Every structure is written in C-alpha cells, then in structure tokens.
Amino acid sequence: MYVVLVHVRVKEENIDDFVKATLENATESVKEPGNRRFDVLQSSEDPCRFILYEAWGSPEDAAAHKNTPHYQKWRDTVADWMAEPRRGTEYTSLFP
Amino acid sequence: MYVVLVHVRVKEENIDDFVKATLENATESVKEPGNRRFDVLQSSEDPCRFILYEAWGSPEDAAAHKNTPHYQKWRDTVADWMAEPRRGTEYTSLFP
Numbered sequence: 001m002y003v004v005l006v007h008v009r010v011k012e013e014n015i016d017d018f019v020k021a022t023l024e025n026a027t028e029s030v031k032e033p034g035n036r037r038f039d040v041l042q043s044s045e046d047p048c049r050f051i052l053y054e055a056w057g058s059p060e061d062a063a064a065h066k067n068t069p070h071y072q073k074w075r076d077t078v079a080d081w082m083a084e085p086r087r088g089t090e091y092t093s094l095f096p
Numbered sequence: 097m098y099v100v101l102v103h104v105r106v107k108e109e110n111i112d113d114f115v116k117a118t119l120e121n122a123t124e125s126v127k128e129p130g131n132r133r134f135d136v137l138q139s140s141e142d143p144c145r146f147i148l149y150e151a152w153g154s155p156e157d158a159a160a161h162k163n164t165p166h167y168q169k170w171r172d173t174v175a176d177w178m179a180e181p182r183r184g185t186e187y188t189s190l191f192p
Contacts, residue, residue: 003137005147019190026191037133039151041099041187051101051187053149055135091137091147094115095122 001036001093002059006052006086014081015047021077022052028070029054034061048083055093097132097189098155102148102182110177111143117173118148124166125150130157144179151189 010018022040029038036055043049056062065071106114118136125134132151139145152158161167 001135003135023191030192037135038191039097039099039133039189040191041189044186044188090140092140093135093137095119095134095136096126 001055001057001096002062003056003091003093004052004054004062005089005091006054007089008050008052008086009083010048010050010078010081011083012048018050018078018081021074022050025070025074026052028068029065032061032065032068034058034064097151097153097192098158099152099187099189100148100150100158101185101187102150103185104146104148104182105179106144106146106174106177107179108144114146114174114177117170118146121166121170122148124164125161128157128161128164130154130160 008018019040019042026038026040029035034057036057037053038055039053041051041053043051054062054065056065104114115136115138122134122136125131130153132153133149134151135149137147137149139147150158150161152161
C-alpha cells in the first residue's frame with residue numbers, strides 16, 4: 001500500500017466544522033476503488049491536531065482522489081479553517 | 097478506535113533486521129483480539145524512518161499488547177538498532 005499521512009492543525013473555533021466536513025469526505029473516499037484506508041484521527045494531546053491516514057493501492061490511486069468531487073469540495077470547504085498549511089508525509093506499507 | 101503512532105528511526109545498517117523483526121511482531125499482533133490495525137510504514141523520504149500504525153479497540157487493548165511474548169521479544173530484539181528513542185503519539189479515530 002502507498003500511504004499518505006496528512007497532518008492538519010485547525011483553528012479551535014472550527015474543530016466541529018472540520019470534523020463534519022472531513023467525515024463526509026472520508027465516507028465518500030472509502031468508496032473509491034483504489035482506497036484501502038481513510039482513517040480520521042484526532043490527537044489526544046491537542047484537539048486542534050488531526051491526521052488523515054490515507055492508504056491507497058498505488059500513488060496513482062492517491063492522485064485520482066484529488067480529482068474527485070468530494071475531495072475538491074472538502075479542500076475548498078476547510079481552507080479557511082486551517083491554522084497552518086497542511087503537510088503530507090509519504091510511506092510504503094510493508095505490512096499488511 | 098484508540099490509535100498509537102510509534103515513530104521509529106533505525107540505524108542504517110539495521111534496516112533489514114528491523115523490518116524482519118517488526119513483520120514478525122505485526123503478524124502476531126494482528127491476531128490479538130483488541131487489535132484493529134498494525135500497519136508497518138517505511139518513509140519514502142528516509143528509509144531509516146518507520147511508523148508503526150497501531151489501532152486498538154481501547155487503550156486497555158494497547159496496554160495488554162505490551163504483556164504479550166511477541167511484543168516483548170520485539171522490544172528486546174530491536175533495542176540496539178534504534179538511532180534514537182522511539183516516540184509514541186496518541187489519537188482517537190473518528191472514522192471509521
């Protein structure tokens with residue numbers, strides 16, 4: 001699996017809005033044929049910090065995700081709620 | 097789900113040893129009743145960096161993992177291969 005961890009810090013006043021929009025995006029994203037996981041994680045230490053744990057069959061599947069209506073809606077909806085720019089880190093999954 | 101990301105940096109000469117020992121541990125860990133995911137991720141930017149993505153039904157399930165023979169064997173086996181102390185970060189999974 002090709003994995004991207006998207007590190008997000010949200011403005012405190014937008015946490016609830018962000019969660020709602022992100023769960024909508026996750027619900028659609030797991031229906032994509034190339035998707036393996038789309039876990040939405042909230043930090044136990046700082047509720048403003050989230051990680052989107054996205055696992056895909058291939059890098060091409062991750063790229064295709066960015067062309068979907070649900071991703072593009074999410075991206076535009078959450079833009080003003082970011083406390084800092086999102087940061088993605090890439091991994092290869094050795095297991096499973 | 098209760099999620100722990102274990103951030104690991106391994107000495108370059110021990111990458112292969114670490115992968116072997118960690119895949120053995122992962123193979124046993126996914127059999128634990130409280131385990132939901134045990135993904136072993138290697139950084140695309142730096143092959144010495146790994147994340148163990150561990151999802152559990154509850155914090156108690158994660159604590160029980162530390163009492164298993166396979167975890168304790170892994171912990172002792174990899175100890176000298178660490179380039180720096182491991183670091184765990186905790187999350188609540190909002191999806192799925």
